[in-house]
Amino acid sequence: MNDLELGVIGNCAVAALIDRDARVLWYCLPRFDGDPVFHALLGAPKDASDDGVFAIELEDHVHSWQSYVENTAVLQTELHGKQGSLRITDFAPRLFWRERLFYPQAIVRRLTPISGSPRIRIRLRPRFDYGASAPIRTYGSHHIRYVGPSATIRLTTNAPIDFIRDETFFNLRAPIDLILGPDETLQEGVVETAGRLEERTTDYWRNWTHRLAIPFEFQDAVIRAAVTLKLCTYEPTGAIVAALTTSIPEGPGTQRNWDYRFCWLRDSYFVVRALNRLSAVRKMENYFRWLMNVVASLHETDIQPVYGIGLESALVERTVPGLPGYRGMGPVRVGNQAYEHSQHDNCGNVILGVAQMFVDRRLLSPPGHEDFLRLEELGRKALQLYDKPDAGMWEYRTRASIHTTSSLMCWAAADRLARIAGHIGETQRAGEWRSHADRMKQVILERSWSHKRQSFVESFDGEFLDAGVLLMTEVGFIDPHDPRMAATVKQLEKVLGRGPHMMRYEAADDFGMPGTAFNTCSFWRIDALARMGRVEEAREYFEEMLKLRNRLGLMSEDVDPKTGEMWGNYPQTYSLVGIVNCAMRLTRSWESVT
The missing domain is CATH 1.50.10.10 (Glycosyltransferase)
Structure with missing residues (x-):
């Protein structure tokens, strides 16, 4: 048994730990020593035993595979099931933008179907004050805000908001992007933003290791x-x-x-x-x-x-x-x-x-x-x-x-x-x-x-x-x-x-x-x-x-x-x-x- 079979993504401002089944178990804000909004690595309160996690769950899950994109801090997890499989690409943006380093307090999750007809559920359950406080949730057409006592985080996505809100299983027929970060409106569409961030973050790490x-x-x-x-x-x-x-x-x-x-x-x-x-x-x-x-x-x-x-x-x-x-x-x-x-x-x-x-x-x-x-x-x-x-x-x-x-x-x-x-x-x-x-x-x-x-x-x-x-x-x-x-x-x-x-x-x-x-x-x-x-x-x-x-x-x-x-x-x-x-x-x- 080894519960520390965890991948690390980060950008030298924030970092997250992700297990082999693509669950974010640890993520602190606004920095490394901050409040763990995802704290499942250390358990959860008795009255909220399933909280403190950001999970992508595959129905009929059989096995998973995980690795880094070579020479980067970009993590890929494949979930394989009886009906189909998907790839989750996780990273925290770090790139040069307008002639300076850009490393927002954000993580990006990109979901891509790779075979069959995978049915998934997105379970996003942050908490605040080391698990003591549940957030207030508000909704928009393409985002969910999680309002805590001292901070607010926003999920922006092209996935159906209703499915995320109700934690409903649905067929993943096309790629989905999830950007979790500050309570700010994206300047571009979520697909364009996630794609640009992934490409430039990958380039940053490859240039650094080079x-x-x-x-x-x-x-x-x-x-x-x-x-x-x-x-x-x-x-x-x-x-x-x-x-x-x-x-x-x-x-x-x-x-x-x-x-x-x-x-x-x-x-x-x-x-x-x-x-x-x-x-x-x-x-x-x-x-x-x-x-x-x-x-x-x-x-x-x-x-x-x-x-x-x-x-x-x-x-x-x-x-x-x-x-x-x-x-x-x-x-x-x-x-x-x-x-x-x-x-x-x-x-x-x-x-x-x-x-x-x-x-x-x-x-x-x-x-x-x-x-x-x-x-x-x-x-x-x-x-x-x-x-x-x-x-x-x-x-x-x-x-x-x-x-x-x-x-x-x-x-x-x-x-x-x-x-x-x-x-x-x-x-x-x-x-x-x-x-x-x-x-x-x-x-x-x-x-x-x-x-x-x-x-x-x-x-x-x-x-x-x-x-x-x-x-x-x-x-x-x-x-x-x-x-x-x-x-x-x-x-x-x-x-x-x-x-x-x-x-x-x-x-x-x-x-x-x-x-x-x-x-x-x-x-x-x-x-x-x-x-x-x-x-x-x-x-x-x-x-x-x-x-x-x-x-x-x-x-x-x-x-x-x-x-x-x-x-x-x-x-x-x-x-x-x-x-x-x-x-x-x-x-x-x-x-x-x-």
Whole structure:
């Protein structure tokens, strides 16, 4: 059973999740972290158990087939029945219009009969306030308005309005178009509008993927991961969300249900780095714009690990009583308490996320000297905090330690500042930051190494293992061939390895012992093995991880190592980053393949 067999459509402003039977199960407005007007992924209120969905139902449905139009974010689903079949083409418009990008808060569904005499029913049941409010419906000759307490959405269509209103089965004898978006009148007919939007949206995505620098091997996996990573970026501000969903548990019945529709500085660094490797540098420029707004506010408050996509700082966590949760496994949470945490690795995550900006000559808006001075403020915070307790990258809610990964990223802040300073001609500052980085490195090497465990461990003077220390090679802290790193990998594989999978950590957390493997850690291990020269092992594990993707090539956050079932929020940018990074690391040159 895998309920996360979902396609993603989006346009870097809104996104929707669609299952293999062409049901829109998740769609938030006015942006990723907004009210889910379609929320069936997390269930529905008891008194409206069939609501929160936008379904195209085929009478006598037998089977379905789903795929993306090659190199695009345009999704096609075929429904096949005893009487006939149809194709549903789904997308969120993203195109150039009047010399600017156009990405409305809208989705388009185009229905085309492909055989026989298919009989269909259109079931469009949005709700508002996380399922608490049913809309008021008003009708026109070619549209239905759904009026909620704080928003109104409009369906414009050439389908019979009566059939949609009454959810009547009818014969699909000719193509039908459905455009769901703002409460605005179309400037052209619905057929002309939908056709033009599909053509130009398809062209946009093909042109975007055409410019990617992809590896020779694993091309399909990398392209799908890259497109989906882009769909998790919010164009108006440059923010990058960790995932498009909230409250899909990390494992069955665990209560580890979190809202991931926000911008974590840590996750965003890895996304930007992965897209940079594919030469998709515009995302870096957009993220830099968002990030420097965060940095500019630091005189008012300490840096947070996570912000809203519109730079909101208070992400107050609450539970939604009306929705039962994914497969009935509540609670459904909105907001994330992590914004209150002290996580010292954020200093490094910010600087790592923008360091390339200072050396990349392709950029249209490169950073200036003032930007470097602002980053130095973060560097000074890193110097103060690298050996102080925090909640760590795994965001423990009830305990604090001097976490090795937090200290590592503080070192990375000083190291990159030294490199940036040298590049921009600040020789004296470069020397000062190099001196700080060297001092921090010595402390980290001494205090994070456990002679008892023969491994780098999760915290200074600690003894528990943590897969996060694999990032030591990722950020250039230690040579992957260093005997201490080899010993660490050996211990991590022995204790945390589950075949191709890796658990996050050895010690119990606030909810006990995790039962699912964290995909990101599995990819970190693959990358570390490749760096150490264990390339064939790395390739074997990577190919096993690729098999865990759903049929559309996407991944969630976690996986049951015994069954391969996906868990956790979806699609998870961390996991998609792992696909890109490992593919780039492991690919062979086409000249070397006979």
